[in-house]
Amino acid sequence: MNVKEVKLFANDIRRETIKCIGHLGVGHIGGALSIVDVLAVLYSGVMNIDPADPKKDDRDFLVCSKGHAGPAVYSTLALKGYFPMEMLLTLNQLGTNLPSHCDMNRTPGIDMTTGSLGQGSSTAMGIACGNRLKGYDNYTYLILGDGEIDEGQVWEAALFANAKKLSHVIAFIDYNKLQLDDFVANVCPLDSIPAKFESFGWYAQDIDGHDVEAIAKAIDNAKAQGEKPSVIVLNTIKGKGYHKIENSASNHNMNISAEQVEEALADIAAERAAIEAE
């Protein structure tokens, strides 16, 4: 993995995410920006995929269970060539193929329809079961929000994955410490997420979710252990990349003006210059 390239790819995804949400003027900016770095790693050679053949049967799968982060995934897919970049500007407009929450029947490259929190955890397990029945050794990646794991269904799926020994499931928790209403600690504290998953029989890691090298290494570790389902807790910043809104409790679903778009894009451009100068 070329670290600098992955960082630049993440920077591209942030830029396009801001542009497509900014075009509409409102959207789930905070939680989209916080998962950008894991998307950049997954789509930089970790996942076995072919943008020219999005339904390739033995591909790796991604379920973005926090479906409201769709714009970050769409930006990633467009940059990878799954569909034209111009399509990003249709986000959330009548008749679009890029709805607020991910839809496998509308968007090339989206592997599962999500939007009711917690459900992606189970559909990901079903995909993994199906892949195993087909005799594949491909991986199913799952992205969950931190507030999302308040949902009981996540823990049903966690039990199930252990029972069925779904070692080819790698789940990420976007632990940006904020949920819609408030800080996670004030709504429903999660305490040690790794300990919780370990007690459910998972292999758990806890890393900096914006460190692309750490993400790649954690995925390698998850694959190497080879026996248990894996969870990687990504310690992230909600709104990462647009400095003024980072860690703000109001950035879950926010209005963004043309001036704010320019402000965000300036932050992202500055970050790009810094990466290039490394």
Next chain:
Amino acid sequence: MSVKVAATHVMGSIEPRKVYCNTLIEMAKEDGRVCVLDADLMGAAGTKPFQAAFPERTFDCGVQEANMIGVAGGLSSRGFIPFAHTFGIFAARRACDQIFLAGAYAKQNIKVVGSDPGITAGLNGGTHMPFEDLGILTTIPGITVVEPCDAVAVGKVTRLAKETYGTWYMRLVRKEAAAVYEEDTDDFEVGKANLLRDGTDVTIIAMGYMVAEALKAADMLEEMGISARVLDMWCLKPLDEAAVIAAAKETGAIVTAENHSIKNGLGGAVASCLALNRPTAVEMVGVQDEFGEVAKTPALAGRFKLTAEEIVAKTQKVLVRKAHKHTWATLSNDLAKAINELRTYTDDVFTF
């Protein structure tokens, strides 16, 4: 299609769940895509023989209905055909969101099987007695909702579910069902009611447990000189609107009969169809916006008036309304006279 109706409607000699499991096994032998999921109720569903035959295609998830339906959605997305069973109450009430999103909205091919419809939940009591599952699930766009009424129908509908892409909800009576069909009856078609008995004065549109009662009621009505058509509306959604409208046109009076709340099940669906297409006198036999309670099924049938006798009573009522509508000036208040009179009118008179 022609339907072969059993001569008598005594309890069938084979448990419907056994036919369900045997059909799954047959289908799994023919087709590697067929999977079975359960939420710790395989013993109840009678699917342990499937597990023994196809362990790798069996997913007993434990007591977690929501996850089970989600797993079914994931398996479907990989081309498999999952049959996911739990009690009807848990399917409809607990996993409704998953049936909606991981099933129908995502255009998956999952077959949700909810057992112990209505009063057949019997000794499990009111907590376990689905009078609302059909209403909850028929509101989901594109879903197919079915209730085979006996062991023969269970086999046919299970196979039809496998052969028809889409998200399905099938009510499954597990242990006992009165025989309605002969073994060699024709195959069922999605969205087509089965005409079990023709008649000219009234049509009884029945589902599930009430189909055998409807046939018994038709016999009783015949004794009274009333000719009743009986339709098995085993496929509630898509509703066979053509059969409903034809019944209204040809018999001028409808009685629905279901082991479910009349508010949002068969009665509601038929009344809605008729209101929009051909306003017709309708009476409904079914549960009257009540919770279930514990007792053996026959006692509950009496308690909730899910009986042939109630169908006869509602038929008499609907025939009065039918007669009332068309003989307003001359109608006698005498029930027997009214029913007798209406038989002298031609179909044209009853046309709205």
